[in-house]
Amino acid sequence: MNPVVQWPRGRLDFTGGCLVMGILNVTPDSFSDGGQFLDPRAAVEHGLQLVAQGAAMIDVGGESTRPGSKPVPPAEQIRRTVPVIGALAERIDVPISIDTANFEVARAAVLAGASILNDITALSDARMAEVAVQQQIPVILMHMQGTPATMQAEPRYDDVVAEVRDFLVAQAEKAVRLGIPPERIFLDPGIGFGKTLEHNLLLLRNLDKLAATGYRVLVGPSRKGFLGKITGRDKPTDRVFGTAAAVARCVAAGASIVRVHDVAEMVDVVKVSRAIAGPVVA
Numbered sequence: 217m218n219p220v221v222q223w224p225r226g227r228l229d230f231t232g233g234c235l236v237m238g239i240l241n242v243t244p245d246s247f248s249d250g251g252q253f254l255d256p257r258a259a260v261e262h263g264l265q266l267v268a269q270g271a272a273m274i275d276v277g278g279e280s281t282r283p284g285s286k287p288v289p290p291a292e293q294i295r296r297t298v299p300v301i302g303a304l305a306e307r308i309d310v311p312i313s314i315d316t317a318n319f320e321v322a323r324a325a326v327l328a329g330a331s332i333l334n335d336i337t338a339l340s341d342a343r344m345a346e347v348a349v350q351q352q353i354p355v356i357l358m359h360m361q362g363t364p365a366t367m368q369a370e371p372r373y374d375d376v377v378a379e380v381r382d383f384l385v386a387q388a389e390k391a392v393r394l395g396i397p398p399e400r401i402f403l404d405p406g407i408g409f410g411k412t413l414e415h416n417l418l419l420l421r422n423l424d425k426l427a428a429t430g431y432r433v434l435v436g437p438s439r440k441g442f443l444g445k446i447t448g449r450d451k452p453t454d455r456v457f458g459t460a461a462a463v464a465r466c467v468a469a470g471a472s473i474v475r476v477h478d479v480a481e482m483v484d485v486v487k488v489s490r491a492i493a494g495p496v497v498a
């Protein structure tokens with residue numbers, strides 16, 4: 217695959233290997249940074265800081281998807297995210313993704329300056345795919361079992377690695393048929409989305425199998441509950457070193473993007489992991 221992904225309104229360069237995506241949640245209730253960046257000015261400042269720390273893209277979300285959370289109406293997601301995306305787009309060069317499963321939110325975000333769709337439902341709504349096709353922008357397809365409201369109740373798989381991979385490849389092939397080129401598609405195993413600790417570990421242990429599909433892989437282990445289960449750290453902000461270990465694994469297994477809160481720290485982790493891994497075929 218070409219190491220540089222280009223589309224009319226953006227580009228990502230994977231020549232050096234894995235890139236870091238910075239998380240910017242404009243929500244009152246996200247599990248680790250909820251409420252911190254509800255004020256648009258604070259959110260924009262934080263976004264600028266993440267770019268200064270080395271984020272190659274910024275993921276803006278207006279809906280918490282923590283276990284047990286309820287959907288946020290599109291109008292409210294738009295109210296939270298669009299002003300922040302608009303202000304950030306004027307001031308940063310790196311692409312902005314919109315973290316939503318709703319096509320109206322996606323459309324409004326793209327009009328405001330977002331140029332990647334991050335869809336935790338992997339384009340299960342065909343209207344999301346339409347936005348990506350019309351705008352010629354990349355998509356992140358994530359695997360989730362159930363919905364955020366119910367997903368952690370009793371996740372069950374016969375073979376989590378194969379099931380997640382087969383689902384994502386099927387969604388990617390659908391997207392290709394609709395007109396999204398493979399280099400603009402990123403597959404994400406959905407760490408913590410309808411998965412037990414063991415499922416998350418199996419997915420990370422076998423991440424190379426997802427990378428072997430030929431599509432680029434994005435992983436979001438940042439500060440998540442499975443790290444707390446392993447380390448005994450209840451506060452998400454205390455899980456930075458746990459996140460670092462997971463990020464190192466993602467880089468070693470061939471991930472192209474890691475989605476993280478602690479950008480400055482993870483940029484170093486990625487650089488060292490990348491150097492140890494040796495020259496990468498992007």
Ligand code: PMM
Pocket residue numbers: 239241246247248249277281282315334335336356358404406407434435436437438475
């Ligand atoms: N995790 C969260 C939200 N959005 N999107 C992708 N593609 N992958 C993820 O793992 C993911 C996501 C969880 O919430 P957070 O924004 O508070 O980390």
